[in-house]
Amino acid sequence: MNPDQLADRVARTMFAAEGTGAAWGLTIEEVREDYARVSMVVRADMLNGHGFAHGGMIFALADSAFAYVCNGANHASMAAQASIVFLDKVGEGETLIAEAEEVAREGRAGVTRVAVVAGDGRTVAEFTGYSRTLGGTIID
Amino acid sequence: MNPDQLADRVARTMFAAEGTGAAWGLTIEEVREDYARVSMVVRADMLNGHGFAHGGMIFALADSAFAYVCNGANHASMAAQASIVFLDKVGEGETLIAEAEEVAREGRAGVTRVAVVAGDGRTVAEFTGYSRTLGGTIID
Amino acid sequence: MNPDQLADRVARTMFAAEGTGAAWGLTIEEVREDYARVSMVVRADMLNGHGFAHGGMIFALADSAFAYVCNGANHASMAAQASIVFLDKVGEGETLIAEAEEVAREGRAGVTRVAVVAGDGRTVAEFTGYSRTLGGTIID
Amino acid sequence: MNPDQLADRVARTMFAAEGTGAAWGLTIEEVREDYARVSMVVRADMLNGHGFAHGGMIFALADSAFAYVCNGANHASMAAQASIVFLDKVGEGETLIAEAEEVAREGRAGVTRVAVVAGDGRTVAEFTGYSRTLGGTIID
Numbered sequence: 001m002n003p004d005q006l007a008d009r010v011a012r013t014m015f016a017a018e019g020t021g022a023a024w025g026l027t028i029e030e031v032r033e034d035y036a037r038v039s040m041v042v043r044a045d046m047l048n049g050h051g052f053a054h055g056g057m058i059f060a061l062a063d064s065a066f067a068y069v070c071n072g073a074n075h076a077s078m079a080a081q082a083s084i085v086f087l088d089k090v091g092e093g094e095t096l097i098a099e100a101e102e103v104a105r106e107g108r109a110g111v112t113r114v115a116v117v118a119g120d121g122r123t124v125a126e127f128t129g130y131s132r133t134l135g136g137t138i139i140d
Numbered sequence: 141m142n143p144d145q146l147a148d149r150v151a152r153t154m155f156a157a158e159g160t161g162a163a164w165g166l167t168i169e170e171v172r173e174d175y176a177r178v179s180m181v182v183r184a185d186m187l188n189g190h191g192f193a194h195g196g197m198i199f200a201l202a203d204s205a206f207a208y209v210c211n212g213a214n215h216a217s218m219a220a221q222a223s224i225v226f227l228d229k230v231g232e233g234e235t236l237i238a239e240a241e242e243v244a245r246e247g248r249a250g251v252t253r254v255a256v257v258a259g260d261g262r263t264v265a266e267f268t269g270y271s272r273t274l275g276g277t278i279i280d
Numbered sequence: 281m282n283p284d285q286l287a288d289r290v291a292r293t294m295f296a297a298e299g300t301g302a303a304w305g306l307t308i309e310e311v312r313e314d315y316a317r318v319s320m321v322v323r324a325d326m327l328n329g330h331g332f333a334h335g336g337m338i339f340a341l342a343d344s345a346f347a348y349v350c351n352g353a354n355h356a357s358m359a360a361q362a363s364i365v366f367l368d369k370v371g372e373g374e375t376l377i378a379e380a381e382e383v384a385r386e387g388r389a390g391v392t393r394v395a396v397v398a399g400d401g402r403t404v405a406e407f408t409g410y411s412r413t414l415g416g417t418i419i420d
Numbered sequence: 421m422n423p424d425q426l427a428d429r430v431a432r433t434m435f436a437a438e439g440t441g442a443a444w445g446l447t448i449e450e451v452r453e454d455y456a457r458v459s460m461v462v463r464a465d466m467l468n469g470h471g472f473a474h475g476g477m478i479f480a481l482a483d484s485a486f487a488y489v490c491n492g493a494n495h496a497s498m499a500a501q502a503s504i505v506f507l508d509k510v511g512e513g514e515t516l517i518a519e520a521e522e523v524a525r526e527g528r529a530g531v532t533r534v535a536v537v538a539g540d541g542r543t544v545a546e547f548t549g550y551s552r553t554l555g556g557t558i559i560d
Contacts (some may be wrong), residue, residue: 005344014158016187020196023185040529045163048207049154049278056160056203060196067188067195079195080389081410083223083503085550086525102536106507109360109545113533115282115523123213123524126493126531130505148296220529221501221550223363225410227386243395244403246367249500251406253393255383263384268408270501271367293541294469300476303465325443328487329434329558335499336440336480343476347468359475363503371431 003033007072010138011036014068024057026064034102036068042094053090062114062127065100069112070131071138072102077110083128088124095119098127108133142221143173147212149276151176164197166204174242176208182234189245202254202267205240209252210271211278212242217250219272228264235259238267247272283313287352291316294348306344314382316348322374333370342394342407343344345380350394350411351418352382357390361410362367368404375399378407388413423453426491430558433457434488444477454522456488462514463522473510482534482547485520489532490551491558492522497530501550508544515539519545528553 001009011031018022029037038043038063048054063082070077090096100114114127141149151173153172164186169177178190179246194219203222210217230236241255281289291311295301304326309317320341328334343362350357370376380394394407421447422537431451435441449457460481468474483502490497510516520534534547 009144017191018189018194019183019185019187020194020428033210036248047159049158049211049217050218054158054160054203055148055201055207056196057224059199059203059222060194063194063196067259071189072172078190078229079226081223081225082195082528083221085501085524085531085548086219087220087529087531100446101456104505104507104546106543108505111505111507113523113530113546114192117401122525126524126533126548128503128505128546217337221365223503225361225384225389225391225406225408227389229385235390244365244367244406246403249365249367251365253406264306266408267379267395268363268365268406276382282521286500296469297471298469298474299463299465299467300474323439325439329437329491330498331437332495334438334440334480334483336476339479339483339502340474340476343474347475356470358509359506360458361503361505362475362479362502365501366499368473370530383519 002106003074004039004055006074007031007033007121008074012072013139014071024060029069034067034069038065038098039095039097042090042096044092047092055086058116058125059084061096062098064131065098065114066112069100069102070110074139075133076136076138077131077133079129081133082100082127084127086125088122090118090124145216147171147173148216150212151208153213153279154244158248164200173206174209175207176204176240177237179235179237181227182230182236183223183231184232195226198256198265199224201236202256206236206252206269207255209240209242212227214277214279215273216272216278218270219269220272222267224265224267226265228262230258286354287311287313288355290352291348291355292338293419294351297388302419304340307418311348314349315347317377319375319377321394322370322372322376327372330413331397335366338405339364340397341376342378345378346392346409347392349380349382350390354417356395356416357411357413359409360412364407366405368402370404426498427451427453429439429450429490429542430494430542431488443459444480456485456486456520459515460518462510462512462516463511464512468513474507478536480502480544481516482492482518485518485534486532486549489520489522490530492560494557495553496556496558497551497553499549500552502547504545506545508542510538510544
């Protein structure tokens, strides 16, 4: 396996093992070394009291893409910290696409940038994740 | 209504209007002026690929408590930005309690601190939310 | 030495060793276990192009208070990540006070909250710092 | 003036007006539309108690590059919030280069990503700034 194939297999292994991917209707669009693109359709059970996608679900989508990226070299990792800027409202039925890329790595630490874009191309959130490796692997 | 009663009524109105509160099994434990405490039990459909509560769900719980607080004076508000530090893993079946308090307000901006604590008392995450008022109200 | 005395001695040792405390005119007002209060007067060489205190200096003051707190138990620590919300402008000659408190600790990780307040009592920034211990001590 | 020339002129106008650029020895390496690269040499008066560049100075450099970028279309803007991940230590005499790019804009809000790199090419920090326009301009 080359690094792109490894990253893809790690992400699909994580997706199969997790409860959230199916619960949230995530689709892994593409995964390669240091990169993942994941989509989700906003459902009624994801709306806040104002009738828009809850920030928690926008974060959850971005955080999932981040998790696939930071574990992608098959070094088990965890999110230590994350920040998100919310830029626009999202309505029910819209598709959200999280595009994640690891931009830096130093020792056990890594930084992944994620843009969350709606189906019409507007950016709705910008996320930054800080990961640390734990020791251990995802796949044998 | 005094400010504590108003904050409580705003939070319960938001909860009734949102899809997420019921979907995530949130319980509003207490709401008063500038304060909310909200709990959630971690279910199998909230677990990540490592078998622990997904960071997106821990964030979503904290973000919900933040939303009840920053709208609590009945000025419709939105999360503009949020940050979270993840401190410990959380297993299936554990109860998480998010305790949120608004610590600063200036013009349209507000800052709310949220501690997420497990049922055994250990702190599992620290969240900071930055809100901006939109104009408009939650209840008439 | 009790924990309050130790924290105070660590902070004063760090202050004596660092270039920044003197360069920025910092005053250590009070340090005790898990707590530090540090002040600074805004000078002309700290102003941005709009004529207000540069965000970098407001951050630097908060980050200094954070450093005194997260090293205060004499476990050498470093800032791994920090976030700041800027709430109000600050003019030349104003005194800024950073009040820092460690709110959580788990293993090597710690979270410190810092409020930056002007001399007239208004909150101008809210800062959150995430620290990790390195091994080693500050004082023998 | 085209957008690249405008951005350059805005940054140089801000630099001339601010106290910090000269105080910190900043050099504007390149500015164009939505982009700035700024450098600084780490001096003894910028070191923390561990003998490395103070996080406040690393932030201040990144925040300056962010300010040049978010004001670059000549719409006066302020930093509302910023986050930074610290990845490596920096010694006295090292040159730091902050490379800033605006990655999203929506209404009054903008998001700028900044990488801080040392002279030997290693990434020492990743910064994200959230700006809001104020009304008004930098140059006539």
